Amino acid sequence: MAEEIIRTEHVWKEYMMGDVLFQALKDISISINLGELVSIIGPSGSGKSTLMHIIGLLDQPTRGKIFISGNDIASFTDDKISSLRSEFVGFVFQQFNLINKLTILENILLPTVYVRKKLEYNPVEKALYLMKRFGIDGKEKSYPNKISGGQQQRVAIARALIMSPKLILADEPTGNLDSKSGTEILKLLKELNQEEKITVVIVTHDPLIAKQTKRIIEIKDGQIDK
């Protein structure tokens, strides 16, 4: 039996827009297993990013439960959730979300700044290794706005991997890239899933990308479509 890494149970997300209640997620119950490569697909505004943020513990549902490796996060403190964000999950965003005033190397190392436990490896060595592996070595001292979008997204992936997380959440990782860079980034994410058994969830609105994953979760108007 496959080991479950994350599960949502009847998750709702609602926003008050003035007097009107807007339901961004409606009764979402999904389960993702360790080592899976999953895509979440749906049209714009369907709630993909909202769901990803909730899975990644960046946001809280209005109602419903989230389980991380079988544990209900309702009982977790904010500090515990913060350390899960640094150790358990790695985010890759459409807008890269690098910090422009930090160097590439500092950006990649940023999650290690917030870890309270002792790391078993040298983070700088690991960062340099990842940069080399992703073909961005030599850019350590550069700044994010001095490199191309494809390179920035590689930096973001290296940053997501620096803490060796079990789960990578990528929200439209190719959305801001040309098709060539996009293909390469996608290839990289698939490699990480296959070679390192990292669970990868890719959010996209592009069926061609979704088709490359073994499992597709379709979402429409905040609901699971099938």
Add this chain to the structure above:
Amino acid sequence: MDLFRNKMRTFLTSLGILIGVSSVVLLLSFGLGLKEYIRQQFDSLGTNLVFVIPGQIFGNSGSGFSGMRSVVQFDEKDFISLKKLRDAIYVIPIFTKSIKVEGNAKVDYATLNSTTDEIFPARNLELEYGRLFDKPEVDKKTRVIVIGPKVIEKMFDNPVLALNKSLRIEGQTFKIIGILKAKGGGGFGGPDFDKFIYMPLKTGYTLNPDKKIANFLIKAPDNKPFDLFKEEVKMQMIKRYDEDEITVADSAQFISTISSIFGILNMVLVAIGAVSLLVGGIGIMNIMYVSVTERIREIGIRRALGARESDILYLFLSESVLLSLFGGAMGLTLSFLVVLIVQKFFPAYIDLMSSIIALGTSSLIGIFFGVFPARKAARLSPIDAIRYE
């Protein structure tokens, strides 16, 4: 750190603290300098002196009327009694009076001191021209005077010309045998020692028919604890007077009384300086709020990568403390430079305490005014922050 990237903004923001810290530190240093100045003034008038004065001048009872009670009057009996103090180096009676003087057909006003020849060594009075009067002259009631340089300033173009001339004091003639070196004083409302006329005690009785003695100056020995000697003087005096009819004091008491008066003034000025620190603090708070708003996205990214609320709090708090401390350090440096220049004219100085106060308050201001923006940053929801455009 953002502070180094935004140099102009950092500098302008810390300017308020710079001004506040330097005004507080400078005022403190002037206060210290004033105390030092007064101490130097007293020291130049002789050390190890005990003053015996009628009445209660340090009013410990707090009744402001002590000066209005009929005050005791010292006379020769007290002089004889005090001379029995075997350890005393000098026991000097002094009668003082404001007088009109005439010389070279011109008129001026001065302060008469009828006393003994021991006044000169006890008060470190040095001669410029002529000679001092001696003990035989004191005993023989010789009609001679030794004067401060300013007494005859208006009468003679050159003080040397006044030597061995006579001076009319309240209609009587006395011969000027010596002119003293300038001593200064007269600042801060104190007496001008250069306008003093010294005359043998008994010679002065012609101007003092009641043979009164205003006060005694007693030089304490070096080989005995000063306070013990002071107590002996007091014991000797209370044989004749009640304890609260007289004051036996030393210069330290005068200094602390004077400096406590200036101390109050100084505190008021320091409080005004503190207001600019407050304004500086508000400036820091303002710029920190701006900084938080500018960096909301960054806060969101950091939270997404595992930063706790407390990590964000410290990120901003350390920046505001550094900003304030930077202003404080610059203010302190500026104060040191100003004091260095001022020291050429006035013994102002910055002590360790002022430096600690300066840097301590600027850190506290950084914490106090930084904590509100930092808390705002820390409490942002991670998702709202990362979605912020």
